[in-house]
Amino acid sequence: MHQLNRISLSGLRAIETTARLGSLSAAAEELGVTPGAVSQRISRTEAQLGQPVFHRSGTGLLLTDLGRDVTAALSRGMAELAAAVALADPAGDDLLNVSVAPLFASRWLIWRLPRFNALYPDIRVRIEPVSRMVTPGPGGIDLCIRVGKGDWPDVRLERLLDQRVLPVCAPTLAAKIDTPADLLRQPVIRENDRLAGWREWLSPHGLAPDAIPGGPVLADGGLCLDAAISGQGVFMAWETLASDALSFGQLVAPLPGRIATGDSYWFVTAKTGRRKPAIVRFRDWLRGELAETSGHWPE
Incomplete structure (x- = not known):
C-alpha cells in the first residue's frame, strides 16, 4: 500500500x-x-x-x-x-441511474415513466440515453436496458422480451398493399442503407430481398419511423418502437406476420454487490409495461 x-x-x-x-x-x-x-x-x-x-x-x-x-x-x-x-450513502437507494438506447428511451420508455413515478414517488429515475453498452456498478449506472444476444461479459442479465420486426407504413400507403409482393412496389425506408429484418420477413413468402426497391436512406431509426408516418415508404420496424404509432393510427401494419430477429431486450445490472430495492421495483414494473404493450400485438 x-x-x-x-x-x-x-x-x-x-x-x-x-x-x-x-x-x-x-x-x-x-x-x-x-x-x-x-x-x-x-x-x-x-x-x-x-x-x-x-x-x-x-x-x-x-x-x-x-x-x-x-x-x-x-x-x-x-x-x-x-x-x-x-x-456510506443510503440516500442513493432512492436514485436510479438508467442507461438506455436513445431511440427506446424516446419512443417507448419516456411515455410510460409517469406511471412508475406515480407508483413510486420516492424513487428518482435519471435516464442516460447512450447507444454504447455501459457496465453497471456502484456509484455509477444502476441498470441498462439493451437489445442484443445477451453476450455481454461480467454483468447480470435478465431477459425481458424477444425482439420482433414487422413492415409498417402510413394508412394511405397501406391501402395499396394487399399481398407481400405489393411491398416490393413501394419505396422501402432504410436505416443507414441497411435492410435489417427484410430477408427474414420476405423469405417465408418466397420473395428475395434483392428485389426490394429503393427509398429514403436515413441515419436514425427514429427518423425512419417518422418518414414512414409521413407516407414516404415502408419501414421494417421493431414492435416496441412502433407500438404507440400503431395504437394511435399513425402507422399501419398492412400485412400479418412478425418475425423474430434472434435478439432480445435485456435488463442488465452489476454482476456482484448489493442490489438496491429500487432496481427490483423498476425491473418488475418494466416487465409489466412490456407485457401490457405486447398483449395488444396480433400474432
Missing part, C-alpha cells in the same frame, strides 16, 4: 477513465476537467510509474501492453472504491 504514496491517485483515475471511455474528451467530461488537464495527469502519472501506459498516435491514444494490465486492475479497484462510497 505504501507504493501508492508516490503515485497521483487523480492521475490513476485519469488513466482508468480514458482507457474505459476511449478518449480524452470523454474522460474529461466524466471527470469535470478539460482534456488538456486529463492529458497532463496521465503524463505525470506515467512518469511516476516509469513506463508509458498509452501509445500516442495521430489517431489517438492506444494502450501499451502494460497499460492493458494496469487499467484492468484499476477498473476493478475503482469499482471497489465506488462500492465503498455507496455503502
Whole structure:
C-alpha cells in the first residue's frame, strides 16, 4: 500500500477513465476537467510509474501492453472504491441511474415513466440515453436496458422480451398493399442503407430481398419511423418502437406476420454487490409495461 504514496491517485483515475471511455474528451467530461488537464495527469502519472501506459498516435491514444494490465486492475479497484462510497450513502437507494438506447428511451420508455413515478414517488429515475453498452456498478449506472444476444461479459442479465420486426407504413400507403409482393412496389425506408429484418420477413413468402426497391436512406431509426408516418415508404420496424404509432393510427401494419430477429431486450445490472430495492421495483414494473404493450400485438 505504501507504493501508492508516490503515485497521483487523480492521475490513476485519469488513466482508468480514458482507457474505459476511449478518449480524452470523454474522460474529461466524466471527470469535470478539460482534456488538456486529463492529458497532463496521465503524463505525470506515467512518469511516476516509469513506463508509458498509452501509445500516442495521430489517431489517438492506444494502450501499451502494460497499460492493458494496469487499467484492468484499476477498473476493478475503482469499482471497489465506488462500492465503498455507496455503502456510506443510503440516500442513493432512492436514485436510479438508467442507461438506455436513445431511440427506446424516446419512443417507448419516456411515455410510460409517469406511471412508475406515480407508483413510486420516492424513487428518482435519471435516464442516460447512450447507444454504447455501459457496465453497471456502484456509484455509477444502476441498470441498462439493451437489445442484443445477451453476450455481454461480467454483468447480470435478465431477459425481458424477444425482439420482433414487422413492415409498417402510413394508412394511405397501406391501402395499396394487399399481398407481400405489393411491398416490393413501394419505396422501402432504410436505416443507414441497411435492410435489417427484410430477408427474414420476405423469405417465408418466397420473395428475395434483392428485389426490394429503393427509398429514403436515413441515419436514425427514429427518423425512419417518422418518414414512414409521413407516407414516404415502408419501414421494417421493431414492435416496441412502433407500438404507440400503431395504437394511435399513425402507422399501419398492412400485412400479418412478425418475425423474430434472434435478439432480445435485456435488463442488465452489476454482476456482484448489493442490489438496491429500487432496481427490483423498476425491473418488475418494466416487465409489466412490456407485457401490457405486447398483449395488444396480433400474432
